[in-house]
Amino acid sequence: MLTAIAVTSSELVLPPSDRHTPTAVVLQPPGRQELEAALVDMQVLIEQHGYVIALYPSSIDQGFARRLHTLRSVMESDRIALLQLDLPPLGAAVLARQLRQLSLGDFSPGVLASAAGLLAHYIYAGALLGSVAKLDRVSVSLRSHVTSWVPGAQFGVLAGPTPQLVKAGTEAPPAGPSFATQLTVANGQLQSDWVTTTLARHWRVQDVRESPLPAESPRWWGTSKLIEFAAAISDPGVLYQLVASVRRDICYWCGLEFIGDQCAFCCATIQRTETPSPHGGAVARYEAPASGRPR
Known part of the structure; x- marks a missing residue:
């Protein structure tokens, strides 16, 4: 039984990298589906897959985000993990595809869900922009703001893992990954080969794939x-090796394995102290929210 990976838009479902990668379930916003129908659909997903990992960008409509938390609250289920992603839209879609790939492995649902935070650090997500005048998600200098009004100026912006901004054509591309990657590119209303030539060559990517531009991207980047x-x-x-190499803990509340400092399903957190335990390693101390029950 494969853990279901769910997303909030069909644009976050990129074509699979191979014929084995399963697709993702697309959740519907409140304006397209009544709460009762959404509850039924979520219950069916749980019955079919056991667990559901729902990914949603931090930039989505807040009403949609509240709907997701309402579903989980009404169902009182610790089988639904709600993961908010701070990545740009295309980066979020790439992360969703990675989790779809990993869902075929033998990772438990808890490890698979908490792996999202780990994998996000290895995604180099950015954009080539014709203007940074309305960009508010990456720090932009006053000089760059002024330069953005110059006709023809273009900027290479990296949102993460380390934010960077360069003037394309006159400055070196942002520092890229030191490991083998595939570059996914989505074209908006800008004509340039800087991404597929200069950046791809500088980053030594193994493959370049094109994808439709997510509808949320212009709003996220402040320009079309x-x-x-x-x-x-x-x-x-x-x-698989990357996720498998990370230490795992057992959640004291729901019993699932997880990596990192928080169980993605019940949200119980763990804090490790520097005091060594009698058996070696650090002492793990768990904490639940003030309400007493993780949610």
Whole structure:
């Protein structure tokens, strides 16, 4: 039984890298589906897959985000993980595809869900912009703001893992990954080959794939004159080894395995102290929210 990966838009469902990668379930916003119908659909997903990992960008409509939390609250289920992603839209879609790939492996649902935070650090997500005048998600200098009004100026912006901004054509591209990646590119209303030639060559990407531009991208980047890109690990074997190499803990509340400091399903957190335990390693101390029950 494969853990279901769910997303909030069909644009976050990128074509699979291979014929084995399962697709993702597309959740419907409140304006397209009544709450009762959404509850039925979620219950069916749980019955079919056991667990559901729902990914949603931090930029989505807040009404949609509230709907997701309402579903989980009404169902009182610890089988639904709600993961908010701070990645740009195309980067979020790439992360969703990576989790779809990993869902074929033997990772438990808790490890698979908490792996999202780990994998996000290995996704180099950015865009080539025709203007940074309205960009508010990446720090932009006053000089760059002024330059953005110059006709023909273009900027290479990296949102993560380390934010960077360069003037395309006159400055070196942002520092890229030191590991093998596949570059996914989505074209907006900007004409340039800087991403597929200069950036791809500088980053030594193994493959370049085109994808439709997510509808949310212009709002996220503050302009429709853009070319969005995301470089990430595409080899399932490498992804598996990366996640498998991280220490795992057992959640004291729901009993699921997880990596990192928080269980993605029940949201119980763990804090490790520097005091060594009698058996070696750090002492793990768990904490639940003030309400007493993680949610």
